[in-house]
Amino acid sequence: MGSLTNGNTNLQTSPRNDEISVIMVPFPAQGHLNQMLQLSCHISSYGIPVHYAGSAVFNRQARLRVNALNPTDVDKINFQDLSSPSFASPPPVPDPSKKFPGHLQPAWDAAMSMAEPLGDFMRSLALKYRRVVIIHDPLIASLVKDVATIPNAESYAFVCISAYCQVKFLLEMMGRTCPIPRLRELPPIATTISDDLFYFIGLQDEGMSLRSGDIINTCRSIEGPFLEILESKEVAGDLKSWAIGPLIPATAKSESRHEIFKWLDKQAARSVIFATFGTTTTLTKQEVEVIAEGLERSGQKFIWVVREADKANVFEGEARRVELPAGFEERIGERGVVVRGWAPQPEILAHPSTGGFMSHCGWNSCNESMKMGVPIAAWPMHSDQPTNAVLVTEVLRVGLPVRKWGAETGEVVTVEMVEDAVRRLIASDEGGEVRKRAEELAAVLRGATEEGGASRLEMDSFIAHITRRDD
Numbered sequence: 001m002g003s004l005t006n007g008n009t010n011l012q013t014s015p016r017n018d019e020i021s022v023i024m025v026p027f028p029a030q031g032h033l034n035q036m037l038q039l040s041c042h043i044s045s046y047g048i049p050v051h052y053a054g055s056a057v058f059n060r061q062a063r064l065r066v067n068a069l070n071p072t073d074v075d076k077i078n079f080q081d082l083s084s085p086s087f088a089s090p091p092p093v094p095d096p097s098k099k100f101p102g103h104l105q106p107a108w109d110a111a112m113s114m115a116e117p118l119g120d121f122m123r124s125l126a127l128k129y130r131r132v133v134i135i136h137d138p139l140i141a142s143l144v145k146d147v148a149t150i151p152n153a154e155s156y157a158f159v160c161i162s163a164y165c166q167v168k169f170l171l172e173m174m175g176r177t178c179p180i181p182r183l184r185e186l187p188p189i190a191t192t193i194s195d196d197l198f199y200f201i202g203l204q205d206e207g208m209s210l211r212s213g214d215i216i217n218t219c220r221s222i223e224g225p226f227l228e229i230l231e232s233k234e235v236a237g238d239l240k241s242w243a244i245g246p247l248i249p250a251t252a253k254s255e256s257r258h259e260i261f262k263w264l265d266k267q268a269a270r271s272v273i274f275a276t277f278g279t280t281t282t283l284t285k286q287e288v289e290v291i292a293e294g295l296e297r298s299g300q301k302f303i304w305v306v307r308e309a310d311k312a313n314v315f316e317g318e319a320r321r322v323e324l325p326a327g328f329e330e331r332i333g334e335r336g337v338v339v340r341g342w343a344p345q346p347e348i349l350a351h352p353s354t355g356g357f358m359s360h361c362g363w364n365s366c367n368e369s370m371k372m373g374v375p376i377a378a379w380p381m382h383s384d385q386p387t388n389a390v391l392v393t394e395v396l397r398v399g400l401p402v403r404k405w406g407a408e409t410g411e412v413v414t415v416e417m418v419e420d421a422v423r424r425l426i427a428s429d430e431g432g433e434v435r436k437r438a439e440e441l442a443a444v445l446r447g448a449t450e451e452g453g454a455s456r457l458e459m460d461s462f463i464a465h466i467t468r469r470d471d
Contacts, residue, residue, distance in 0.1 A: 019130040027137035030279040033062040038247035041073040055084035068346035082117040089313040092282040099381040101280040107312035119146030141207030163226035165387040217245035242462040246367035270355030276305035277360040294418025302336040356425040361388040373442030377421040398438040
């Protein structure tokens with residue numbers, strides 16, 4: 001994957017990739033939109049036409065928030081706006097007892113109506129191409145059910161979470177005992193999401209049963225044992241799978257340089273902690289105060305992205321301004337920077353002055369941090385994040401916990417916990433060891449996604465599979 005513009009020369013010319021067309025069907029949430037667009041660019045680099053199909057609102061969001069991808073690669077993607085009903089877009093509610101962004105559910109429910117226009121689009125392409133390949137998010141699988149009625153179409157699920165988390169999720173859904181003791185100790189996935197989403201996931205079973213295989217945004221070099229479980233006969237049956245990640249480019253690119261880099265350029269190497277909690281986390285007033293005081297007490301340099309969680313429609317109305325403690329920015333002075341709004345996360349993580357990442361541990365953020373060799377201070381909030389945090393801190397050992405996840409899920413993060421995590425990660429021997437492992441892991445991941453690497457070979461294998469001739 002490396003440079004998308006090079007692709008794989010042999011596969012671009014033989015077999016004839018212009019006989020194949022790919023439709024990407026993302027789940028309408030930022031972390032999923034982003035990964036699906038990354039995969040779109042990789043597939044397009046093999047000379048295959050790629051159509052990114054979703055509602056106009058979320059196609060616009062995906063294009064607006066292109067992170068680290070080359071704009072010329074994105075320009076090659078055909079964005080197909082599917083008709084979709086309007087949906088409610090209430091503001092997020094900062095509820096400390098349930099971090100899951102249930103306010104996004106109206107958008108997900110509305111997306112279910114796109115099955116008919118997507119089916120029409122699939123059939124129109126099936127008349128023009130020898131084979132139409134549909135790659136969909138598992139959370140939106142029901143939209144592609146018409147694949148069963150199109151002889152020259154086939155579908156694949158694109159798994160946007162870690163293999164470690166996928167093992168836990170699938171085995172719980174199957175009612176099977178997980179063979180990994182640590183995963184058995186963690187609370188069930190159902191407790192980290194809303195009841196509405198749990199029900200919504202159940203609606204995707206029919207679409208998932210039609211797929212011909214799975215693509216997973218992870219690397220066999222680091223998640224091999226967990227991929228073996230997912231690929232076992234008992235779990236996968238006869239389905240094929242390909243581990244092709246991490247999809248994020250090793251060298252982050254941007255059309256324009258954000259103002260934050262003027263400050264970062266002046267800082268010492270690996271001296272800054274970058275704190276941000278993703279697009280779906282709404283911090284309470286108390287949590288904002290805890291983070292502010294913890295960063296202030298730590299004495300370390302920092303960048304803190306302070307923004308409200310996304311509404312379902314990010315273009316509708318103004319986001320709530322998060323209030324910081326009185327005098328905080330004045331007291332911090334030049335030691336820290338507060339960013340309000342969208343920040344170029346991959347580029348910040350790739351900067352040599354960035355030495356740590358306080359993160360919610362969404363899989364996008366984990367992949368970006370690991371590929372850039374930046375250790376993580378893990379503060380998971382909901383969904384797959386708690387399981388990813390355990391993978392990062394306990395299995396791969398490239399991070400330290402701000403809060404541990406387990407029986408003590410109700411544990412409240414204190415000022416002292418934030419201060420301690422920042423100091424340990426940036427300014428201690430323990431943090432130095434974690435950083436060394438993170439840098440070693442980054443070298444493995446970069447090698448895996450370069451020519452001849454494990455993930456690149458699996459991407460080549462997937463492209464060879466979908467461009468095959470069955471006659």
